[in-house]
Amino acid sequence: MEVAQTPLLDVTALEKQFPGVRALHNVDLTLNRGEVLAVVGENGAGKSTLMKILAGVHTPNAGTIRIEGREVRIQSVRDAQAHGIALIHQELNLAGNLDIAANIFLGIEPHTAGFIDSGQIHAKAAGHLKRVGLDFPTDTLVADLTIGHQQLVEIAKALSVDARIIIMDEPTSSLSQTESETLFKVVHDLRSQGISIIYISHRLGEVMVLADRVVVLRDGENAGELAREQISHNAMVKLMVGRDLSQFYQRNTTEPGSVVIEAENLRTPAHPRIGLSFSVREGEIVGIAGLVGAGRTELLETLFGVTPAVGGTLKIAGKVVHPKTPLEAIQFGIVLAPEDRKQHGLILEMSVRENASLPRLRMDQKAGAIDFGAEIEVATEMVKKMDIKTPGLEQVVQYLSGGNQQKVVLGKWLAMKPRLLLLDEPTRGIDVGSKQEIYRLMEELAAGGVAILFVSSEMEEVLGMADRALVMHEGVITGELARDQLSEEAVMQLATGNKAAA
Amino acid sequence: MNKNILGILGLFIFIFGFTALSNENFLSAYNLQNLLKWSSLYAIMGIGVAFVIITGGIDLSIGSVIGLVASLMALMVKSAWDPLVAVLVLIGLSLGIGLVHGLLVTKMKLQPFVVTLCGLLFYRGISRWATDNQSMGYGDTATLNSLFSGKLAIGSFGLPAPFFFLVVVAVLAAIFLNRTIWGRYLLALGNNEKGARYSGIGTDRLKITAYVICSFLAGLSGLLFAYELDSVQPAQTGEFYELYAIAAAVLGGCSLRGGQGTILGVIIAAAVIRLLRNSINLLGISTHLEYAIIGMVILCGVSTDEIIKRVVAKRRAAK
Structure with missing residues (x-):
C-alpha cells in the first residue's frame, strides 16, 4: 500500500528567523511510524526551535510540514495537538497544586454545563498512567512527585490527547540514573504501541541506546543523518561540530600558578548541610559537570555573592572573604557570566555601550558623573577585542545574536580584569563559530593567568576544555577527575551519584 | 526617546493652538499664569513618581503625603512654630516616609502597590485625626507666602x-537621571533588576533612593499646594493627585514595566493634563466630562506610543 511508504511526518526546507539571528535554514526532517528519531546537535544548533515549530509554539517563516503526505499548517499548540503532536518541554509545565488527573486533563476536562466530570477524569487518567508504567493514585498532588515521575505524567498527558508524535526535549537532563532507565523503558513501550518519538538530547550515550535513526543539526542547518547501524559516538560528534575534535577544542595546558580561590566546606543556601571543598589555580580551567539540578549554578552564585554562603570558608589569594553581594565579589576579582544571559547577564533593552560599561562606571566616575569619554573607549575596545558583530555601539543588545550577546557579557567582565572568571554554560544557545571563539578566549585568559571555573552540561565541552573536572550530584562534589581521567563514562558515573566507580 | 517627547510636545502644541484660536481669554496673562503654576505643581509630583516608576514600582501615597504635609504645616503654624523649622521638619518627614516605603519594598520585599496603598490610607487618616478634620489656614507667615506662592513680575506677567x-527640580532630576552613574543604574535596574544586580549594582539602595525622591517631592508639593490654596482640608487636599502624577509620568513616556522615562517628557505631559482641564473650561465643554476626556487622551497617547514601538521593532527585526 502507498500509505506505508509515506512518512508520518515530513518537513522540508523549513526556515525560521528571529530578530538578529537565523535559527533554522533549509531544514528537512522525516519521521516514520513507530520510530525513535534522535535529533542531536550542540547548544544553539536549532533543535529546540525546530521542535517548537512542530509543536506550534513558533511559526516558521517558510517551508512545508506534511503529515501522512498532507500539507498542514501548525499555527498554535492546539493545531499541533489536533495533528497528534505533543511536546514534552525540558522544563515541565505541570501545575503542582493540582492532582495527577487534573493535570492530565487540564484544558480538556470532560464536563457537563461547566461542572467537571471527575469520575470520568480519574478513570481515564488511571488508564493513561498505566501506559507509562506509573503506579500512583490519580489524586496524588503533582508537587509530591519526583521530577522523573512528573515527566511520566507529562507523557501520559500527551497520550490523553491521542498524540502520535511525542517530542521529548532533553528529557533526562534532570533525571537520576534509575529514573532515566524507567524513561527509556517507556520510550520502548510507546514505540511498540506504534507511537513515534522525536528524542532530543546531547547525551550521546542515551542516543546510542534508544535511537533508530539520528538527525544532526549544526547552526540551524542539516548536518547529516545516521542510520541505526551507523550510529556511533564519534560519527555524531563529527557531524555536530563539523570538524575534527582536536581542532575544535584547543587546550594547551600550562603549569598552573598559585592558588587563586580555595573553598573549604563551603555551604550554599541551596544545600546548607553539604560542605564543598575545592581550589582553582592561576591559569587553570576547571569544569563542573553534573545533571541539571546538581547544585552547580548554585555554587557559582554563592561564589559570586548572589546567594551568600551559609558556612565554611572561601579564600581569595589566601585571604578569607565572604562576598555577600555581586558588588563585593567583583571587588575581590570574582566575576560571573551567568547561565541565563538575557535575565542575568545583560540589560537587554540597553545598548552595547551601556552594557559594556555597566560594571566599570563606578571606577570611571567623577563625583558621580558618568565619564562618557571613558565609556565609549571601553565599549569600542571591547567590540574590537571580542570581535563583536554589531552595527554600532548604540545597538540595543537584544538584537544581537546569542554568540555576540555572550561576547558582550564576557567583554564587560574582562574590562574589569578579573582574577577568577566563573562561566555558567558559557556556550548555551550560540553558534559553532562563536563557540570556538569563546573557547579560544578562555584559553587566552588562562594563559594570561586568570583562573576559570566553568559549569557545562555539554560533555564534549567539559572533556575538551577542562584541565580538571569537578562532578556534582545532588549538591555534593562526588569526584574530581584530572584531564587524563576524563571520559564521558567517568563523568556520568559520578554525575548520577555512583561514587565507587570513579 | 526623543520621538516620544516630540509626540507629546505635538499634542501640547495642538491643544494649545486650538484653544488659543477658539477662545481669546486663553492667552490672557492671568490664564497663562495659572496654567503655568498648576502645570508646574503637577510636574513636580510627576517627576517624583517617575523615579519610582522607572524602577518598576509605583507610589500611590503622593496625594496623602501632600495632605499630611499641608495639614501638619497648618497645625505647626497654629502652635506658633518657627515657620522655617516647620518646613525643615516636614521635609525631613517626607524623606522619612520615602525611606520607609523603600525599605518595605526592598528589605521586606512587599509589593510597591500594597505598601503605598497602605500609605495612602494611613497618611490621610492621620491628617484627619490630627486636625480633627477641620479646615485650617496658614495665617500670617509672609516669608513662606512669598517663597511658596509669590510671583516674579515680568511686565504684566508674573512668573509663579x-x-x-520646578526648574530647579527638573534640572537636578535630569542631571541625576542622564549624567550620573546612579541614574544609569536606575534605568538598568528598571529594565532588568537581576541583570543589574549581577553587574555589581546595589539595587536595593537605588530603589530606596527612588522612593525617597518621590516622597520628598510629594512633601515639597504639599507645601506649595498649601500656600497656593492658603488653606487645607485634611480630607480632601491632595486627594487623587497621585493619579495625576502617575498619568503625567506614563503619558510622558515612563513605562510601568520600568526602565524608561525622561524628565522633559513628564513635564510636558503634566502641562498637557492641566491644559486639557483649562481648555475644557474655556471651550464650554461640560466640566462633568473632564475626567472622561483626560482619560481618553492619555489612553490614546499611550496606545499610539505602543503602536509606534511595535512598528519600529518589526522593522528592526525585518532588517
Missing part, C-alpha cells in the same frame, strides 16, 4: 513661585 521650584 512653583515654576522656579
Whole structure:
C-alpha cells in the first residue's frame, strides 16, 4: 500500500528567523511510524526551535510540514495537538497544586454545563498512567512527585490527547540514573504501541541506546543523518561540530600558578548541610559537570555573592572573604557570566555601550558623573577585542545574536580584569563559530593567568576544555577527575551519584 | 526617546493652538499664569513618581503625603512654630516616609502597590485625626507666602513661585537621571533588576533612593499646594493627585514595566493634563466630562506610543 511508504511526518526546507539571528535554514526532517528519531546537535544548533515549530509554539517563516503526505499548517499548540503532536518541554509545565488527573486533563476536562466530570477524569487518567508504567493514585498532588515521575505524567498527558508524535526535549537532563532507565523503558513501550518519538538530547550515550535513526543539526542547518547501524559516538560528534575534535577544542595546558580561590566546606543556601571543598589555580580551567539540578549554578552564585554562603570558608589569594553581594565579589576579582544571559547577564533593552560599561562606571566616575569619554573607549575596545558583530555601539543588545550577546557579557567582565572568571554554560544557545571563539578566549585568559571555573552540561565541552573536572550530584562534589581521567563514562558515573566507580 | 517627547510636545502644541484660536481669554496673562503654576505643581509630583516608576514600582501615597504635609504645616503654624523649622521638619518627614516605603519594598520585599496603598490610607487618616478634620489656614507667615506662592513680575506677567521650584527640580532630576552613574543604574535596574544586580549594582539602595525622591517631592508639593490654596482640608487636599502624577509620568513616556522615562517628557505631559482641564473650561465643554476626556487622551497617547514601538521593532527585526 502507498500509505506505508509515506512518512508520518515530513518537513522540508523549513526556515525560521528571529530578530538578529537565523535559527533554522533549509531544514528537512522525516519521521516514520513507530520510530525513535534522535535529533542531536550542540547548544544553539536549532533543535529546540525546530521542535517548537512542530509543536506550534513558533511559526516558521517558510517551508512545508506534511503529515501522512498532507500539507498542514501548525499555527498554535492546539493545531499541533489536533495533528497528534505533543511536546514534552525540558522544563515541565505541570501545575503542582493540582492532582495527577487534573493535570492530565487540564484544558480538556470532560464536563457537563461547566461542572467537571471527575469520575470520568480519574478513570481515564488511571488508564493513561498505566501506559507509562506509573503506579500512583490519580489524586496524588503533582508537587509530591519526583521530577522523573512528573515527566511520566507529562507523557501520559500527551497520550490523553491521542498524540502520535511525542517530542521529548532533553528529557533526562534532570533525571537520576534509575529514573532515566524507567524513561527509556517507556520510550520502548510507546514505540511498540506504534507511537513515534522525536528524542532530543546531547547525551550521546542515551542516543546510542534508544535511537533508530539520528538527525544532526549544526547552526540551524542539516548536518547529516545516521542510520541505526551507523550510529556511533564519534560519527555524531563529527557531524555536530563539523570538524575534527582536536581542532575544535584547543587546550594547551600550562603549569598552573598559585592558588587563586580555595573553598573549604563551603555551604550554599541551596544545600546548607553539604560542605564543598575545592581550589582553582592561576591559569587553570576547571569544569563542573553534573545533571541539571546538581547544585552547580548554585555554587557559582554563592561564589559570586548572589546567594551568600551559609558556612565554611572561601579564600581569595589566601585571604578569607565572604562576598555577600555581586558588588563585593567583583571587588575581590570574582566575576560571573551567568547561565541565563538575557535575565542575568545583560540589560537587554540597553545598548552595547551601556552594557559594556555597566560594571566599570563606578571606577570611571567623577563625583558621580558618568565619564562618557571613558565609556565609549571601553565599549569600542571591547567590540574590537571580542570581535563583536554589531552595527554600532548604540545597538540595543537584544538584537544581537546569542554568540555576540555572550561576547558582550564576557567583554564587560574582562574590562574589569578579573582574577577568577566563573562561566555558567558559557556556550548555551550560540553558534559553532562563536563557540570556538569563546573557547579560544578562555584559553587566552588562562594563559594570561586568570583562573576559570566553568559549569557545562555539554560533555564534549567539559572533556575538551577542562584541565580538571569537578562532578556534582545532588549538591555534593562526588569526584574530581584530572584531564587524563576524563571520559564521558567517568563523568556520568559520578554525575548520577555512583561514587565507587570513579 | 526623543520621538516620544516630540509626540507629546505635538499634542501640547495642538491643544494649545486650538484653544488659543477658539477662545481669546486663553492667552490672557492671568490664564497663562495659572496654567503655568498648576502645570508646574503637577510636574513636580510627576517627576517624583517617575523615579519610582522607572524602577518598576509605583507610589500611590503622593496625594496623602501632600495632605499630611499641608495639614501638619497648618497645625505647626497654629502652635506658633518657627515657620522655617516647620518646613525643615516636614521635609525631613517626607524623606522619612520615602525611606520607609523603600525599605518595605526592598528589605521586606512587599509589593510597591500594597505598601503605598497602605500609605495612602494611613497618611490621610492621620491628617484627619490630627486636625480633627477641620479646615485650617496658614495665617500670617509672609516669608513662606512669598517663597511658596509669590510671583516674579515680568511686565504684566508674573512668573509663579512653583515654576522656579520646578526648574530647579527638573534640572537636578535630569542631571541625576542622564549624567550620573546612579541614574544609569536606575534605568538598568528598571529594565532588568537581576541583570543589574549581577553587574555589581546595589539595587536595593537605588530603589530606596527612588522612593525617597518621590516622597520628598510629594512633601515639597504639599507645601506649595498649601500656600497656593492658603488653606487645607485634611480630607480632601491632595486627594487623587497621585493619579495625576502617575498619568503625567506614563503619558510622558515612563513605562510601568520600568526602565524608561525622561524628565522633559513628564513635564510636558503634566502641562498637557492641566491644559486639557483649562481648555475644557474655556471651550464650554461640560466640566462633568473632564475626567472622561483626560482619560481618553492619555489612553490614546499611550496606545499610539505602543503602536509606534511595535512598528519600529518589526522593522528592526525585518532588517
